[in-house]
Every structure is written in C-alpha cells, then in structure tokens.
Amino acid sequence: MSARINRDEVKAITGGWDYASLPRNIRIGADCYLERKESFKRFRSTREPGLILGHGVKVYTWTEFNIEPGGQIVVGDDSILVGAVFMCADRIGIGRRVIVSYNVTIADSDFHPRDPELRKQDAIANAPRGDRSRRPALITRPVVIEDDVWIGIGAILLKGVRVGRGARIGAGSVVTRDVPAGATVAGNPARLMGRRTGPS
Amino acid sequence: MSVARMLEHDWFPRSLPANVRIGSHSWCYSSFSCLHYRSRRPCGVRIGHHSGIYHGTFFDLGPDGEVEIGAYCTLVGAIITTNARVVIEDYAFLAHEVVLADSDAATPFPAQSPPKSRDGAGAPRTVIRIGENSWIGARVVLLAGADIGKSAIVGAAAVVDFVVPPFAVVAGNPARLVGWTHR
Numbered sequence: 450m451s452a453r454i455n456r457d458e459v460k461a462i463t464g465g466w467d468y469a470s471l472p473r474n475i476r477i478g479a480d481c482y483l484e485r486k487e488s489f490k491r492f493r494s495t496r497e498p499g500l501i502l503g504h505g506v507k508v509y510t511w512t513e514f515n516i517e518p519g520g521q522i523v524v525g526d527d528s529i530l531v532g533a534v535f536m537c538a539d540r541i542g543i544g545r546r547v548i549v550s551y552n553v554t555i556a557d558s559d560f561h562p563r564d565p566e567l568r569k570q571d572a573i574a575n576a577p578r579g580d581r582s583r584r585p586a587l588i589t590r591p592v593v594i595e596d597d598v599w600i601g602i603g604a605i606l607l608k609g610v611r612v613g614r615g616a617r618i619g620a621g622s623v624v625t626r627d628v629p630a631g632a633t634v635a636g637n638p639a640r641l642m643g644r645r646t647g648p649s
Numbered sequence: 650m651s652v653a654r655m656l657e658h659d660w661f662p663r664s665l666p667a668n669v670r671i672g673s674h675s676w677c678y679s680s681f682s683c684l685h686y687r688s689r690r691p692c693g694v695r696i697g698h699h700s701g702i703y704h705g706t707f708f709d710l711g712p713d714g715e716v717e718i719g720a721y722c723t724l725v726g727a728i729i730t731t732n733a734r735v736v737i738e739d740y741a742f743l744a745h746e747v748v749l750a751d752s753d754a755a756t757p758f759p760a761q762s763p764p765k766s767r768d769g770a771g772a773p774r775t776v777i778r779i780g781e782n783s784w785i786g787a788r789v790v791l792l793a794g795a796d797i798g799k800s801a802i803v804g805a806a807a808v809v810d811f812v813v814p815p816f817a818v819v820a821g822n823p824a825r826l827v828g829w830t831h832r
Contacts, residue, residue: 482759484684509757510684531756548754551728552746552788601753602790603746603806620753620790621808621822635808637822 478504478526484512491515494537503545506530511551517587520557525596533600536560539589544596544614552603558589559608595630604639656680669708672698672720678706685709685730685757690773697722697739705745709757713773719781727785730755733773733793738781744805746788749777753792780815800830 471477472489476498488508494500494516502508503526511532514522520537524530525545533549535541536556543549561571567585574583590609594600598612601620612618612628619635619642628634633642654665661681668688671677675696682702686693688710696702697720705726708716714731718724719739727747729735735749748755776793779785783797786805794810797803801813804820804827813819818828 507756507759529756548756550754550756551730551748551750599754602748602750602755603788603808617753619808620748620750620792621788621806635823 472499474498475500475502477502478506480505482507484508484510488512488514493518494520496521500524503528538587540591541594542591543594544598546596547594547598547600549600550602550604550620553600553605555592555594555600555606557592557608558587560587562588601635666693668692669694669696671696672700674698675700675702677702678704682706683708685759687712687758687760688714690715694718700724709755711758714758715773730757731776732758733776735777736775737779738783738799740782741779741785742783743779743785744787744789747785747791748789749791749795751776751793786820802830 472492474494474497481502492514495518499516499521500514501523503524505527506524507529509531512530513534515534515536516522517538520539522535522537522541524543527545528543528547530549532551533553533555538558541555541557562568562585570583571585574580592606592608593611595612595614597615600618601622603620604618604622604624606624610624610627613630615631616628617633618624622635622639623637624634624639632644634640635642656665656677656679659679661679663680665680666683666686668691670692675698686708689712693710693714694708694716696718699720700718700722703725706724707728709728709730711732713733715734716729718737721740722737724743726745727743727749729749731751733751777791777795779797780799780801782800784802786803788806789803790808792810796812798813798815798817800816802818803809806822807820807824808822809819809824816830817826818830819825820827
C-alpha cells in the first residue's frame with residue numbers, strides 16, 4: 450500500500466478527467482480505479498487511515514464515502530463498488546471480490562436518535578448554524594461484508610449487519626439482520642430465499 | 650469516418666459516440682450519460698423524437714448492448730446497464746433512480762478490459778421491454794425478463810423480472826399485482 454498519493458498517481462487512477470487531490474488519510478493498493486473525486490465530498494474521517502482500499506478495487510461514479518470523523522472503511526482486494534453510498538460513523542469492513550451494485554446504501558448507524566425528545570434536540574443542533582456539539586451521541590454498530598458477497602441493485606444494509614461469505618443480496622432488499630454464508634436473501638425486510646452449499 | 654458530435658450545451662468534454670442517434674426535438678443532458686458506454690452495435694442507442702433524457706441517465710452498455718427509446722419518452726435519471734437489448738416504447742415515463750439491468754449485481758462495463766464481443770453477430774435478444782405509455786416509478790429495478798405491458802404502472806421501489814400485463818398496476822418487493830389503470 451502506498452503511503453501518500455501524489456497528483457500524477459491520482460491522475461492515473463482516476464481516468465484523468467476528474468482527478469484532484471484525494472484526502473491524505475487514505476491508503477490505496479495497486480491497480481485501483483477511482484472514477485470521481487465526488488466520492489470523497491463527505492469524507493470527514495480523521496482516523497489514520499480513514500479508508501483502506503486493497504489491490505485492484507474499482508470505485509465507480511455513484512459511490513460515496515460519507516465517513517464521520519471517527520469512522521473507518523476497509524475494502525478488500527478486487528472488490529467492485531459501483532454505487533455504494535457508505536454512511537460510516539464507526540467501521541464498515543468489505544471483504545475481497547465483493548460486488549456492490551448500483552444505488553446501494555450501507556450504514557453503520559441510524560445517524561439520528563429514536564427517542565422523540567432527543568430527535569428534537571438533534572433537529573435543533575443540525576439546523577443551519579446550529580451547534581453540532583449538542584447532537585445526541587450516535588449509536589453505531591459495525592457492518593461486516595465477507596468475501597465474495599454480491600449486493601444487488603438498490604439494496605440497503607443497516608447497522609450491525611454481518612453478511613457471510615458468498616451470500617447474495619437481492620435487488621431492493623432491506624437487510625436488518627445477519628445473512629448466513631452462502632445464503633440468498635431478498636425483500637423488505639430481507640428474507641431467506643435459498644442457500645447454496647459448497648464453495649462459492 | 651464518424652464525425653465528432655458535441656452536444657452544444659454539454660459540460661462534459663467528450664462527444665457523443667458515433668453510434669448514438671437522437672431524434673428531432675429530443676434532448677440529452679450530456680455525453681456524461683455515455684461514461685461507461687462500450688456498445689459496438691451499428692446503433693447502440695436510438696432515441697426517437699420529442700424524448701427527454703435528463704440529468705443522471707446513464708447508458709452503461711457492453712459491446713453487444715442496444716437501447717431503443719421511442720417518441721415522447723421521459724427518463725429523469727434511469728441507469729440502463731446491459732449487454733443485450735432494452736426497448737422503451739413511446740410515451741413511457743421512467744422516474745428517478747430507476748435501474749434497468751441484466752442481473753441483480755450489475756456493474757458498468759469498464760474501459761480497461763472490454764468483454765469479448767461478437768461483432769457483426771445477429772441482433773442481441775431483448776431482455777427488458779417497457780411498453781407504450783407505461784409509468785415506471787422512482788427507485789424501481791427492472792431485471793432481465795421484465796416486460797411491462799402497455800399503459801401499466803410499476804409502483805415506486807418495486808423489483809420486477811416478469812411479464813406485467815397491459816394496464817396492470819404492480820408494486821412491492823417482490824412486486825405483485827395491486828390493481829389496474831382502467832377497467
């Protein structure tokens with residue numbers, strides 16, 4: 450993994466038309482492709498590093514790394530992120546050879562409290578020129594996507610979910626619970642549709 | 650011998666691919682829609698007259714991909730990703746964040762390693778059809794096998810990979826019949 454990325458390297462990995470300086474606290478493996486700097490518009494991580502991409506990771510136009518100051522995302526080798534909007538306040542781990550299709554959302558927090566009074570406080574703190582330091586504490590639970598998982602178009606994965614190796618998440622699924630290795634789930638909420646045995 | 654065609658209002662510094670045809674009085678927001686366009690078919694995208702291809706629409710076509718869009722169609726940001734044929738008939742309306750794809754886990758066709766092409770082979774088979782005057786709601790996903798009948802409505806966020814009869818209203822995930830547009 451390279452320690453720092455200079456401008457020429459960024460140009461090489463972004464296809465040359467939308468390159469810019471990337472955040473300093475990211476680590477990118479060899480042969481990665483980052484299509485747009487827009488993916489980092491809401492990158493606010495102050496972790497060292499806040500994002501790790503393994504070798505050969507492809508990141509397309511629609512992907513967003515929306516990472517809060519304390520958040521960290523790790524993506525394994527040869528994964529393809531087409532349209533993943535990551536909402537990360539703690540940790541999201543993506544394995545190797547994972548495919549994340551268009552319009553997917555993966556969040557490790559609900560980002561707003563459930564309690565009505567706290568929600569009001571949250572709304573006031575989040576108002577234009579509000580005092581963000583008065584936001585109620587976020588409840589976070591890391592998300593883990595194991596190797597060889599496919600996440601279908603428009604799926605939503607919520608906090609605390611672990612998706613087992615080789616599982617398939619159907620288009621439009623809303624995943625609120627763990628998915629066993631090799632399973633296929635679909636629907637809202639996502640339900641088990643089938644299970645494959647043997648290696649994926 | 651293709652002539653570079655820049656859309657006069659375009660902000661994206663590329664011309665439209667030579668095998669994209671846009672009919673009279675139609676509008677395409679940008680050549681950005683062809684960012685992942687790899688079609689080598691004689692005509693990869695054909696758009697009829699008086700159709701609007703608005704911001705956020707993408708043609709992520711593989712080398713054998715073909716899209717045919719009729720007249721008076723409106724696409725406000727659909728992503729079409731296929732290495733086969735997709736047909737959208739006259740007066741169809743496709744709302745925001747719609748995806749038309751060959752498979753659940755579809756990805757764009759990357760420039761670095763184009764898939765093997767059967768150049769000159771017969772026309773690709775139609776995997777998705779959207780019938781005349783139908784309405785595809787926001788966030789709908791249409792997968793291979795989706796065949797939406799004339800004047801049907803597909804409700805928001807529905808996932809469809811089957812034949813929807815003319816005038817039907819379907820909704821949900823998995824989608825099911827919930828009504829009719831006329832009786």
